[in-house]
Amino acid sequence: MNRKEFFKLGLAGAGSLAFLSKANALEYYPKASDKKWAIIFSTWCGSSRDASVWISEGMAGIANVFDIRENPDLSLFDNIVLGGSIRSSQTSAEMQAYINSNKNELKPKLRGLFAVCGNMGQPVTSQQTTQLIDNHLAKLCEVNSLPSKVFLGRITKSLMDATTAATMAGSADYDNLKRSECMSFGKQVLDSVVASQSTNLKSAQHFNLEQNYPQPFNQITTIPYDLSEPSNVQLSIYSTSGQKIETLVSEFQSSGHYKVTWNARSLVAGTYLYKLETEKFSETKKALLVK
Secondary structure (H helix, E strand, C coil): CCHHHHHHHHHHCCCCCEEECCCCCEEECCCCCCCCEEEEEECCCCHHHHHHHHHHHHCCCCEEEEEHHHCCCHHHCCEEEEEEECECCECCHHHHHHHHHHHHHHHHHEEEEEEEECHHHCCCCHHHHHHHHHHHHHHHHCCCCCCEEEEECEECHHHCCHHHHHHCCCCCCEECCCHHHHHHHHHHHHHHHHHHHHHHHHHHHCCEECCCECCCECCEEEEEEEECCCEEEEEEEEECCCCEEEEEEEEEECCEEEEEEEECCCCCCEEEEEEEECCCCEEEEEEEECC
16 A cells, blocks of 8 residues: 555545654644644654644644644744643643744744643642743743643653653553644634734724815825824825825824824915825825815
């Protein structure tokens, strides 16, 4: 059976979309999407691998999933979720090295953080979140206020190296990792980004340049506009050929509704253009001067 046939059988079966693509690494093939999401994990015994795949499932499968040992290329993605298994309150050395090497590119793309720990089988509390996320992963990445989650993991001693398995000899295998919790976190992260993008879109849409009045006008007219957030503002008058005639506003302004008076007494009758520009908005309207 070749690789493609194996992959197709996996899709047709219970839905495992993952297979070993390198000696140590797992690559996850998601649904086609232009969202450019990736989940990057580090793991010792597979718990964080499964958590990452399930987080992507909570995003409707749009996020690709990479083992940190694949050294994924961040330039291919716009949104990153990062996390992994924790031992002695630390993520793996490979994860820490990757974060340190890619911090500048990673920081603006991070959308969520997660950790997987045994926690002696006890329920996760805010103490674990503070310790493992706020005081560790978030500090390593130099970010804050991201959606985050600590999941209980599992112990499978047969997957451990001999030294680690020996230290766990008195413990029975257990599995407290819950697919539903991972999927819920994936949806939370995705929803937070969608909400943020929606807010930014609404913000841009609520910049508004209104029609001057009176229109037509004789010598003096008023130009109203709205700023939904503080912005550097340029309001200028142009001829229909594109030559700038006058700048009415050139300053930083708070959000709010503004009215600017334009005195065109020195100009000849005709059609003029007035243009409002901010960092997020640009619009031009016509004003008709009659004499």
